[in-house]
Amino acid sequence: MDYRQLGGSGLKVPVLTLGTGTFGGNNELFRAFGTSDVAEATRIVDVALEAGLTMFDSADIYSNGNSESILGEAIKGRRDQVLISTKATFRFGEGPNDVGSSRHHLLRAVEGSLKRLGTDYIDLFELHGFDALTPVEETLRTLDDLVRAGKIRYIGASNFSGWHLMKSLAHSDKHGLSRYVAHQAYYSLVGRSYEWELMPLALDQKVGAMVWSPLGWARLTGKFRRGQPLPKDTRLQSQLAIDVGPPVEEEYLYKVVDVIDEVAAETGKTVPQIAINWLLQRPSVSSVIIGARTEEQLRQNLGAIGWNLTKEQVAKLDAASATTKAYPYFHQAGFGERNPSPV
Template identity: 35%
Template sequence: MKYRRVGNSGIKVSEIGLGSWLTYGTASEQAAADACISTAFDCGINFFDTANAYNRGAGEEAIGAALKPYSRSSYVLSTKVFFPMGDGPNDRGLSRKHIIEQCEASLKRLGVDYIDIYFCHRYDDQSPTEETLRALHDLVTQGKILYAGVSEWSATQITEAAGISKRLNLHPIISNQPIYNMFERYIENEVLKVSGEEGLGQIVFSPLAQGILTGKYKPGVQIPKNSRAANDSVNGVINSYLQENVLNCVQNLESVAQQLGISLAQLSLAWVLRQPGVSSALIGASRPEQIEENVKAVQVELHSDVIEEIETILKQVEGFAPLR
């Protein structure tokens, strides 16, 4: 395993991290979470990500239970706040009230004394950014979180937050958590540049496009029965990728991977990690062998000719926009 600093902070995370979206507490049992986290530790992964909104806290509970046997100092744990956790008007967003209350609830569900990185799951246009940043600053000062981050914030929103933190001498945001894969590349336009200037590292989710970039889905072939795309409770995002031009593109990318003697998943993760602004790529796994395969991506170096070939293939899906 290799490790990278998160932005300008001193904390280091494994280049491959393990996430729990659509995985633990929803589509798989606790035994699977335990087995996957055990394998992750064996492979050198030290970064584990979840969110309070993942199955209304069940994702945090599953991750917390699986991490319980391990020394707290041996791993970096992140969770998030923003999405509704109840039916009340204050049970969502980034108000001081919701942030403070949900941090306490997450600590209890996770069974830990502190959260390493606490992410604002989305931007909240109903709460003043200064209020949000002051609440995060106070949580850092209290030792309940060590660092703060954001997720899917625009370049303008990141710039605004960084400016407020500097002006008020608040603890800075150290990370942005955006979607980033071969098909969804919006962060390359402005977010990467602004984040670099403001000291934020990218911890990216869905680097394998919800499994599309593993090659399991083929054009003109029925969806595998045990795949996420066949599960009506979690397949909304995945199905947006199931377009003929996307699947044809995946076939061509798989040929590139075969020529290099690696899997398509390893090629796709190495492509994401080629970006110096990326601190870690979050994978999801329901089986330990998926982790063992994916972590090999950190040893893959993509030379310029391979990257150019990939770019040529990706022109087939130029302008692709998944349904959200």
């Protein structure tokens, strides 16, 4: 397992992180991801650690906290061997303050996560989304207090736009507060808009990307083919999962999959392995978060490392997955002499 610096911090993280959205499955959305109980989750953690995958990502809303609880049981007795990242901001309760990035909600969220995980500190704590109703001053001071208290070691954001992230970084710099070192963002071969603004920002400000849904919300598993019905075991059998995930046009998906199939034939690798390996060669990426319903799926995804696509294969995949950028990015691309592409 290779390790990389997490943004501009001194923390090294494995290039693959295990997402634990498949642990629990005790509500409609997360049943579509997986339903691993403590025994199965413990076996998956065992396999991950054997491979040097030492980082595990969760969130309070994953299965209403059950994902964190199961992860806590699965790592019991070996907390010092692992890195834990978890997230909060989305609604977790019915009260008016059970949502957002206010001091009130974040303090309660962190205490709840610590209890469920069975630990006294979180290695990386990320805001799950931007809260436009809470001043960034309040949010960042709260996070800094939690770092100083030793309950959090590093902080990050997730699903921020460029100005959300830059405003927060500027405030931290101005007031000497803890700085976001990670941005958990959607990025895949069928979802490349991360490259337009967030990637240049990440490179300039030294914010490491923690990539979620590297297989395009399960579309790059190798099971999606033109003219064939949806696989029975995909999360996309759930309309709720479709509604909350990133959209991808069918013809665009099949165009990209056709080229991945060509590269798969050249390399002897699987579609998911190629999709993940491509991401690991992109600028600003610190770690790619992989999911696994089973031990077999985890072992398959672990096969994405230890080799690299050739420059020619990367170029072929780039060309197949390229899309027209939104304004002002397509305009800036026409002035490449002074606005070079980060990739």
